[in-house]
Amino acid sequence: MQFTVDQTDLAAAVTYAAHSLPAKPPVPVLAGLLLAATDDDVLRVSAFDYETSSDTTIQAAVTGPGRALVSGRLLTDIAARIRGTVRVELTGPRLILTAGSARFTLPTLPLEDYPQLPDAGTGSGTLPGPALAEAVTQVAAALGNDDALPVLSGISLHHDQAAGTLTFTATDRYRYAVRTLTWKHCDLAGDRTALAPGKKLLDAVKACADDPTVDLTIPDDSNAGLFTVRSETSTSTLRGLEGSLPAYNTLFPSEFAHTATVEISVLKEAVQRVALVATRNTPVRLAFTADGSLVLEAGSSDDAQAVDTVDTALQGEELTIAFNPQFLTDALTAFTVGGATAVDFQFTSPTKPAILHGHDSDDQALRYALMPVRLDG
Missing domain, CATH: 3.10.150.10 (DNA Polymerase III, subunit A, domain 2)
Incomplete structure (x- = not known):
């Protein structure tokens, strides 16, 4: 050679x-x-x-x-x-x-x-490389890393035959990310759902993020459970995971008692500042007030404390809720990947999951359910 x-x-x-x-x-x-x-x-x-x-x-x-x-x-x-x-x-x-x-x-x-390389097989459908990489990157923010629950390390891909859409979902039980894309599907006979290894799928789609078109294969019984991500010159295959993610539809209600809109960059910086005094597993408290202020607090009276305030637009009564600061920061970062500059928080109560989505975004854009941390008293 x-x-x-x-x-x-x-x-x-x-x-x-x-x-x-x-x-x-x-x-x-x-x-x-x-x-x-x-x-x-x-x-x-x-x-x-x-x-x-x-x-x-x-x-x-x-x-x-x-x-x-x-x-x-x-x-x-x-x-x-x-x-x-x-x-x-x-x-x-x-x-x-x-x-x-x-x-x-x-x-x-x-x-x-050396083993023989697997057969990539026939693609299930085609997507633009940038859109595919964006969608997977966004939902990957909710991936789990618990070795005892490997199913939560996966990203689920669901093909809806009637709608012609592909929906990506990921969860670690405390947050749930959902993103949908319209795609050109090939000869799929009906709906199909499979679970891909999340981090490996993320690596594969990032590698072809600049390609105008990417063929994506969702496995079934005929192709040995292999996902395929294929561009003009490159191909990745991933063996799917066994199991399925919990259903997410019940986590995303259609009616809310409170809605608040906040600028993402301002809120993210404020969360990172007050989280400096938050010890392990200590939440950041968010108080949405009627005067258009969002007050962030962390720490306790016996330890270091931090308070910061950002502007918000609140619809509904005042509300105080608490989140894991890293989980909240991860969610805000995921929205910026999709180009959002402001995020809507939608609440039913301080103890139920908050639903986040980009302000003025459509139904296919990222939706993110974030579990709150229960406050004493």
Whole structure:
């Protein structure tokens, strides 16, 4: 195998594929990146850990086709630091990489032990890359990280055949994020729901966020439970999770006793300021007043205290409610990802979930249910 390639292209390709490298590979070959140079001047870079695969192609000047398996982390680090045109040559069990005055000799891993990459199959539908990345990033703010409940680490994708929409949801039991997109679906015969590994899906869609169109596959019994995220030159596959998220419809009522609109950037900064005195698991209290003020408080009379005030527009009676400050900050950040500058808080009572959505946003925009923290007394 022998080829030359631009350093920028090589670095982008190995960085993309490295998303599928396991942190602790169960066998040594799974720590490798598979390089395949073909006669049509294409370099294919792939990684697979039995659960996730990443596969991408770039243009290269190939003078000798072939394949090699090398340490993924090492190749990624090298590709990020070299400059200019890169010459790669396989000599026996060694891969020689030269760029400018730098020369690297890398041992290869046994190709015969590397697993076959999964078949990506047929796409379920097509979405714009930026919209897909935005939606997944927004709902990922509510992902759980409890190892005892792996289902809560997933993002659910639901295809509605009649509406032609795809809805993304995530929850950790204390918050629930919902975002819907209209998409061009292919030959799906009816509604379909499946659960994807949340962080891996986020990595996959961010990698193709600049692509104008992305084919997305929602698994069923015919494709071994694989999600596929595929752009023109890159493909990621993710093995779906077993189980399903709890239903969210009952968490989002249609009638509310109180509604308040707040500028996101101002509120987020105020929450972060008063949270400086909040000890572990201590909430930030929000008092929405009739005079158009939102008073934020944290701390207690026996410890450090903080108070701050921002403007709000309240409809309904005054209300005091408390939230985990990190959860509230995560929610506000998720709305800014979608371009919102103000958020509507909708309440039924101080002990029921607050519903957040972007001010003047439509029904498909992010909706976020946030559980309050019960106040003593």
